[in-house]
Amino acid sequence: MTNERSESEDGAVALEMGLNEQSIERRHKAVTLLPEDLARIARIREAVARRAEEFGKSFFDYLAGLDDARDFMRNAEAVHRARQLKIEHLAAMVGGNYGMEYALQRLKLARVYSRAGLETRIFLGAFHHLLRLVGTAILKSARSPEEAFEDFMALKKVAFFDIGIIVDVMVFERERVIRRQQEAIRELTTPVLQIRDRLLMLPIIGTIDTHRARMLTEGLLHSIRVNRAKVVVMDVTGVAAVDTKVANHLLQTVAASRLMGAMVIVTGLSAEVSQTLVNLGVDLAGLRTIGDLQGGIEEAEQLLGYQMSRIDRPKVAGVLSPSN
Amino acid sequence: MSEPRRIAVSRDEDVVVARQIGRALATEIGFKGSDLTLIATAISEVARNIVVYAKHGDITLDIVEDRGRRGVCVVARDEGPGIPDVEKAMRDGFSTGGSLGLGLPGARRLMDDFEIVSQVGVGTTVTMRKWTTRS
Amino acid sequence: MSVPILRQGDVLIASIQVAQTDEDLRGLRDQLATEVGSQRAKGVIIDVTALDVMDSFATRTLRAIAYSSRLRGAHTVVVGIQPDVAFAMVQLGLDLGAVSTALDLDDAIDELRARRSEESRA
Numbered sequence: 001m002t003n004e005r006s007e008s009e010d011g012a013v014a015l016e017m018g019l020n021e022q023s024i025e026r027r028h029k030a031v032t033l034l035p036e037d038l039a040r041i042a043r044i045r046e047a048v049a050r051r052a053e054e055f056g057k058s059f060f061d062y063l064a065g066l067d068d069a070r071d072f073m074r075n076a077e078a079v080h081r082a083r084q085l086k087i088e089h090l091a092a093m094v095g096g097n098y099g100m101e102y103a104l105q106r107l108k109l110a111r112v113y114s115r116a117g118l119e120t121r122i123f124l125g126a127f128h129h130l131l132r133l134v135g136t137a138i139l140k141s142a143r144s145p146e147e148a149f150e151d152f153m154a155l156k157k158v159a160f161f162d163i164g165i166i167v168d169v170m171v172f173e174r175e176r177v178i179r180r181q182q183e184a185i186r187e188l189t190t191p192v193l194q195i196r197d198r199l200l201m202l203p204i205i206g207t208i209d210t211h212r213a214r215m216l217t218e219g220l221l222h223s224i225r226v227n228r229a230k231v232v233v234m235d236v237t238g239v240a241a242v243d244t245k246v247a248n249h250l251l252q253t254v255a256a257s258r259l260m261g262a263m264v265i266v267t268g269l270s271a272e273v274s275q276t277l278v279n280l281g282v283d284l285a286g287l288r289t290i291g292d293l294q295g296g297i298e299e300a301e302q303l304l305g306y307q308m309s310r311i312d313r314p315k316v317a318g319v320l321s322p323s324n
Numbered sequence: 325m326s327e328p329r330r331i332a333v334s335r336d337e338d339v340v341v342a343r344q345i346g347r348a349l350a351t352e353i354g355f356k357g358s359d360l361t362l363i364a365t366a367i368s369e370v371a372r373n374i375v376v377y378a379k380h381g382d383i384t385l386d387i388v389e390d391r392g393r394r395g396v397c398v399v400a401r402d403e404g405p406g407i408p409d410v411e412k413a414m415r416d417g418f419s420t421g422g423s424l425g426l427g428l429p430g431a432r433r434l435m436d437d438f439e440i441v442s443q444v445g446v447g448t449t450v451t452m453r454k455w456t457t458r459s
Numbered sequence: 460m461s462v463p464i465l466r467q468g469d470v471l472i473a474s475i476q477v478a479q480t481d482e483d484l485r486g487l488r489d490q491l492a493t494e495v496g497s498q499r500a501k502g503v504i505i506d507v508t509a510l511d512v513m514d515s516f517a518t519r520t521l522r523a524i525a526y527s528s529r530l531r532g533a534h535t536v537v538v539g540i541q542p543d544v545a546f547a548m549v550q551l552g553l554d555l556g557a558v559s560t561a562l563d564l565d566d567a568i569d570e571l572r573a574r575r576s577e578e579s580r581a
Contacts, residue, residue: 221542261561336480430551
């Protein structure tokens with residue numbers, strides 16, 4: 001992914017994550033960033049900023065020494081970009097402005113890490129190492145150890161503000177990948193099959209929760225339109241547990257299909273389960289059910305005007321029984 | 325960041341405008357196809373209630389955020405007659421004005437959060453929110 | 460903005476456009492009530508393909524149209540409900556009752572034809 005395209009995505013990620021003026025202010029409050037802290041940071045600005053390049057380099061030297069960071073360090077483009085941004089970061093960290101622009105800067109670097117596969121715990125280790133160096137520099141330039149400590153504590157608030165954003169972004173990005181993978185898997189496990197002109201079959205297997213029910217329904221409805229289906233055979237033989245919730249999902253799917261002009265035949269609903277559902281108050285009156293899948297398909301074919309007839313000379317041997 | 329949008333509602337046309345703006349706002353924060361229809365439908369219902377029962381009011385559409393999730397917030401406000409028995413109105417099938425009721429229980433089903441405050445002689449405020457899913 | 464109504468044989472076809480207001484739908488209902496009678500229509504097809512939202516009012520009106528058409532001896536078929544809209548309607552708890560639905564115009568015309576031959580046989 002080129003830099004330009006990925007960077008225009010930064011804004012979109014910020015939006016999706018809810019990174020805005022209000023949430024940034026809440027993050028400031030979370031680390032209790034106060035005016036006196038800003039005053040202290042202003043005092044140490046020079047000492048830290050003039051060594052920004054040196055500090056940045058040691059951050060990456062630290063990573064280079066870690067086995068777990070090897071893959072990341074091998075990604076030349078990512079490391080190059082990260083080095084640039086890191087130096088900017090360090091200067092900005094003592095810059096005194098920690099608003100939207102600052103936050104977006106952290107987001108940008110976090111996304112570079114994320115795309116290059118740098119793990120959160122590795123980043124934290126390197127960041128901690130960096131903070132130690134900065135702390136040592138502050139100690140050297142302060143008037144007293146006590147003052148150095150207070151100045152460092154003030155800067156640490158900003159550091160934790162940074163960590164908060166960077167880690168949240170890295171986690172968010174990883175979740176996005178997982179979500180996409182899950183959707184792909186779900187699509188594979190809810191196939192709608194066109195078995196004849198205008199006839200669809202939807203075999204449902206496994207457990208059905210609200211989310212999956214919705215995906216199934218939406219998938220079916222779109223298939224009805226694309227395939228111009230008039231009849232759908234929905235087989236629930238493989239559904240783990242048909243309780244009232246699942247039954248209601250099925251009823252909704254049937255109702256929605258009907259609105260699109262498609263009739264649904266439900267197969268695989270045993271008489272016992274049907275009776276239980278009725279006893280529990282589910283209205284199965286409008287539901288067209290056939291015990292087994294084969295029967296359901298035959299019914300559907302009849303409805304569509306297909307006629308099945310036996311030919312005298314089948315092509316496969318052994319089909320004719322002795323009595324024929 | 326977008327500003328909240330306030331739409332005055334008093335005529336049929338405003339119902340259409342409100343749901344179109346609602347759809348556009350929801351698209352901005354990443355809602356997908358069917359969610360957009362759900363949100364637009366819910367807005368349509370509450371907007372119509374204003375036109376039919378209160379004659380005029382307004383709908384405010386806003387983007388909201390909570391623990392990292394984005395969402396759309398719809399506030400439908402009017403100074404109409406108010407609903408004497410809100411609980412009854414929220415029960416399915418209840419209606420004074422037509423065969424399918426006030427549409428409120430339906431709107432509630434479509435949205436994630438739903439609050440209604442109503443006082444006879446003062447007016448009604450319906451607040452609804454729908455959130456994008458964060459895995 | 461009124462809804463255009465076309466005639467094909469003894470079937471009236473009304474195509475609802477995207478941004479239809481409640482008033483437009485009411486107008487359609489009244490217009491169809493007149494035309495079904497004056498044109499001696501046997502079928503009414505209402506095409507809602509372009510509707511992005513089908514709420515309680517629209518549903519109510521479609522049912523009313525079907526009812527009044529029935530009183531005048533015509534059968535109504537609603538066509539073109541989109542997947543997202545069908546889903547939302549079901550979530551909202553709306554149903555078209557006894558009003559027939561079909562995927563598109565071709566199916567609707569087939570359905571009307573089938574009904575007619577059934578009725579003439581009865």
